[in-house]
Amino acid sequence: MDKDKKNEVINEENEATEQKKVLTKKDLVKSWFRWINTVEFSSSFERLQSLTFVAWISPILEKLYKDKDDLVKALKRHLVFFNTEGSWGTLIHGITVAMEEENAISGKIPDEMIVNLKTGFMGPLAGIGDTVSWGTIIPIVTAFFLPMAAEGSIIGAIGPLLVVPLFTWTISYQLFMLGYKVGRNSIMEILRSGKIKQIINFAGVLGLFMMGVLSAQFVKMEPIVSYMISGEEVTLQSQLDSIIPGILPLSLVFLISYLITNKKVKQSKILIGVLIFSLITSYIGLF
Structure with a gap:
């Protein structure tokens, strides 16, 4: 098969897949909005953000999985330990939604692939988010408004409360939608190439690597x-x-x-x- 013919087949498959889409833009926006407003509500020593993760993705799963057993299975796999930076980590959320949608349509996405991807990328994205948002942007914004606050200006008091959420919400929304779009296209390529096993192994190794780094850094005896x-x-x-x-x-x-x-x-x-x-x-x- 020549290159042009192959590209034509791929485009036809992508169009066919797009027609099978179950989720709408409204579903995605509502789920993102629920996450960004409740991200730290359920933090616990045992599972940290997993309960919030299940809370925001539940409407998505209920729409995707009409069979009760499939729905329960999907909810359970998202109750595992999860913790990342609330804004930058939404890239994982978008990809996860894309994977769940593809799994509901084709049934070709293994459970461990979804779990390992979340586990593997929550650490790196948390590191990026903590560095950029909490270590750079927020201190800069605060320093900018501090002189105004010292002079008694009301802008100095409310400025950070407006600018910081605007920045974090914008970043989280864009990454959520990017994750869904890129994740869905990537999944179709993965299914065609037969590289699912490699990705599962890669995500699992990356997750273990991050757990090893965190253990060495925080466990002291x-x-x-x-x-x-x-x-x-x-x-x-x-x-x-x-x-x-x-x-x-x-x-x-x-x-x-x-x-x-x-x-x-x-x-x-x-x-x-x-x-x-x-x-x-x-x-x-x-x-």
Whole structure:
């Protein structure tokens, strides 16, 4: 098949797919509006933004999946842990909607592909959003209006409250719609090329990589125990580091992962256990 013929076939397939679209622009706007206004309402230690994610996407799923079992299955896969920057992370939301719509139409999108994509990209987009919005734009806007506020101008007080939401809402809306548009087209190309398995593996590896980075950065276990060897004081931490640096935090992460994955222990119970362990070991002077 020559290139022109191939492009013609692809265009015909895209047009046929467009005709099958279930969601309207109104559906997308309403769902985006619900997310941007409730993004931090349900934050919890166990699932962070997952409940809000399910809340905004529920009307979409109800329209896509008429079968009750399919709807329940879709809702459950979005109850997994999710956390990203509220504005920039909406790129994930748009792509997720596109994937769910394609899955409802063709049934060719595996559940793990949707979950792994969310998990894999929530960290990088959170990093971008925190850096650009919270680390750059908001401080600049605040610094711009501070002199006005210091002089008693009402503009200095209300200015940041108007400019910052305008910026974040614009970014979130544009990325949401971009994610839906690009995500839908990309999915059609993926289905034709047979690269679903590769994308699942890539998203899974990326998600594990980000979890590893976060674990190394935030999980700290450094024993303060020391003892004498040949008249020289040696700490237990230095001895452990000589074997494998960070072996205790790594072991703790693996233990928690094992309890959640294999023993099905609830995250809330693990959180309480870690808290009790921390208090006891701190009290006896181990950590």
